[in-house]
Amino acid sequence: MADQKIDVLISEVGPRDGLQSIDTILPLALKKAWISAEAAAGVREIEVGSFVPASLLPQLADTAEVVKHAKTIPGLTVAVLVPNLRGAEAAIAAGADKITLPVSASETHSLRNVRRTHDQMIAEARAISTLIASLPPGRRPHFEGSLSTAFGCTIEGAIPDAVLQDLAARLVEAGCAEVGLSDTSGYANPTQVRRLIRLVRGVVGDDRLTGLHLHNTRGLGLANALAGLEEGITTLDASLGGLGGCPFAPGASGNIVTEDLAFMLESMGLRTGIDLDALLSVRRQLAQWLPNEPVYGFTSEAGLPLGYVGPPQIVRFADALGG
Amino acid sequence: MADQKIDVLISEVGPRDGLQSIDTILPLALKKAWISAEAAAGVREIEVGSFVPASLLPQLADTAEVVKHAKTIPGLTVAVLVPNLRGAEAAIAAGADKITLPVSASETHSLRNVRRTHDQMIAEARAISTLIASLPPGRRPHFEGSLSTAFGCTIEGAIPDAVLQDLAARLVEAGCAEVGLSDTSGYANPTQVRRLIRLVRGVVGDDRLTGLHLHNTRGLGLANALAGLEEGITTLDASLGGLGGCPFAPGASGNIVTEDLAFMLESMGLRTGIDLDALLSVRRQLAQWLPNEPVYGFTSEAGLPLGYVGPPQIVRFADALGG
Numbered sequence: 001m002a003d004q005k006i007d008v009l010i011s012e013v014g015p016r017d018g019l020q021s022i023d024t025i026l027p028l029a030l031k032k033a034w035i036s037a038e039a040a041a042g043v044r045e046i047e048v049g050s051f052v053p054a055s056l057l058p059q060l061a062d063t064a065e066v067v068k069h070a071k072t073i074p075g076l077t078v079a080v081l082v083p084n085l086r087g088a089e090a091a092i093a094a095g096a097d098k099i100t101l102p103v104s105a106s107e108t109h110s111l112r113n114v115r116r117t118h119d120q121m122i123a124e125a126r127a128i129s130t131l132i133a134s135l136p137p138g139r140r141p142h143f144e145g146s147l148s149t150a151f152g153c154t155i156e157g158a159i160p161d162a163v164l165q166d167l168a169a170r171l172v173e174a175g176c177a178e179v180g181l182s183d184t185s186g187y188a189n190p191t192q193v194r195r196l197i198r199l200v201r202g203v204v205g206d207d208r209l210t211g212l213h214l215h216n217t218r219g220l221g222l223a224n225a226l227a228g229l230e231e232g233i234t235t236l237d238a239s240l241g242g243l244g245g246c247p248f249a250p251g252a253s254g255n256i257v258t259e260d261l262a263f264m265l266e267s268m269g270l271r272t273g274i275d276l277d278a279l280l281s282v283r284r285q286l287a288q289w290l291p292n293e294p295v296y297g298f299t300s301e302a303g304l305p306l307g308y309v310g311p312p313q314i315v316r317f318a319d320a321l322g323g
Numbered sequence: 324m325a326d327q328k329i330d331v332l333i334s335e336v337g338p339r340d341g342l343q344s345i346d347t348i349l350p351l352a353l354k355k356a357w358i359s360a361e362a363a364a365g366v367r368e369i370e371v372g373s374f375v376p377a378s379l380l381p382q383l384a385d386t387a388e389v390v391k392h393a394k395t396i397p398g399l400t401v402a403v404l405v406p407n408l409r410g411a412e413a414a415i416a417a418g419a420d421k422i423t424l425p426v427s428a429s430e431t432h433s434l435r436n437v438r439r440t441h442d443q444m445i446a447e448a449r450a451i452s453t454l455i456a457s458l459p460p461g462r463r464p465h466f467e468g469s470l471s472t473a474f475g476c477t478i479e480g481a482i483p484d485a486v487l488q489d490l491a492a493r494l495v496e497a498g499c500a501e502v503g504l505s506d507t508s509g510y511a512n513p514t515q516v517r518r519l520i521r522l523v524r525g526v527v528g529d530d531r532l533t534g535l536h537l538h539n540t541r542g543l544g545l546a547n548a549l550a551g552l553e554e555g556i557t558t559l560d561a562s563l564g565g566l567g568g569c570p571f572a573p574g575a576s577g578n579i580v581t582e583d584l585a586f587m588l589e590s591m592g593l594r595t596g597i598d599l600d601a602l603l604s605v606r607r608q609l610a611q612w613l614p615n616e617p618v619y620g621f622t623s624e625a626g627l628p629l630g631y632v633g634p635p636q637i638v639r640f641a642d643a644l645g646g
Binding site: 152153154155156157158185186187189190191192216218219220222223225226227257260264267268269297298299302305306307321 | 475479
């Protein structure tokens, strides 16, 4: 299955972003089972954890072991988050395929979150890319700098365009293969999604911005995803069952919901490689493993439409988008 | 306020579609208060009820009185649903500004829902338009035929294009000023929204299809709305607090949520004429009036983004859509 061509890559971030937001510790064996089941359902990329000090985030203390397991799954891109060079060293030692360094566009947020200025974060990015460049070519992970709070910050409010342009340029100059845009606060709207993608691509080039990390805090997550697709975005982060929720909005998922996103894309004729029935089955398992944590999303309750057929084997991206 | 230009008309359908789906009877005085408060928040069109036999739908038995009240509100377009000529007669007697006749694209659904074939529904449409034509010019309500189950039916599944084309053509030929597309089942996806708008406009002309009635059953409601906007749709139905929910999907709103839609449009720079804070306040009132009925949506919990500013006074529609 993993050899079939896909149109859009759904990157599952639940084992990282979902789990880090809940109190219930999911045992290592269940993390492994979750990742295996979701990969078996056709998910091609999973962010399996974060290399942060265990004292700060006990839920993700076993990330190295999770990576080791995930690396045994054929065809799966194993992604991790790292806050700094030390995290990147651990990620590389564990064998991660993709490393994401979040850099908050809001410097206030950056200082509160990781106690680092923009200059310090760029220095981390440079140190990580230097480390990666020192590895044998076959062992170099893909390195992305993700601009968090890009669509606005709960502390600073709107982020000036010049700050985003400057940070994006500096991340690429520091050695990131790619920059991503992350709607940490759930502030994004479709017009802004289009505008900021064009803005940042104007600085770094089209091929260095291909992914979005969207939240559904105000219900606009899938509309924002659609706007991104129309700008040629090909990787979308999402979390199974919207696990983790949103601390600012009880009842709202934080990340967009993997199964709703997969249903939207597949029903539009865009291939994700995902078997929707199998994915919904993994969601049910996850809900059983975490009985005290709410899960979100709509497709799981409503089921697939009567007579639903997935995308054809060959589809023109522009046709699916009505372009 | 009602004189200001708007870009997109949000048509509130909660007092009809929301209330008809719940058991709690909302007293006439509160229906009036709801409609007045929402109009005061800037909503320009409200579907206030349905002229169906009171024995079938006790909740809406007072529609004539609700219309009478709503007609006292300056600048408000007072819309009602009618199932047949008899309903249209009552709507006209009450003074409704807009009459919508739902015609199910799925004939099986039509037979189960109103016990009428397509031919019989077209005959009703013709009788209603004949009645309207007999009125003095200033007293003729706008008459729309709404194609329900247009995006698929829970009994029949997919609806053939030819059926939609045929019904749309016959509704216009029977005298409807406009046809609408309604996602009764919550089956729609953005690609399909674009495709069916183009399909039906190809038959009836661009100016005779300007509105969509979308559901959020599978979470795609606002993404579908965005796709509609990109095709030039200018009227979107929505329900405050998503009142009424979706019987097929516990936890899912039926109609798209007015306040989330209004936030999306305004944050995109598209003017709706709606004061978001005032609208959220009406939602809180509604939730208090119906304490046993769940309400839905995200923006109400999350609040407006820090530093949020509404749309400018002058905006180019194409700019807001990134076209």
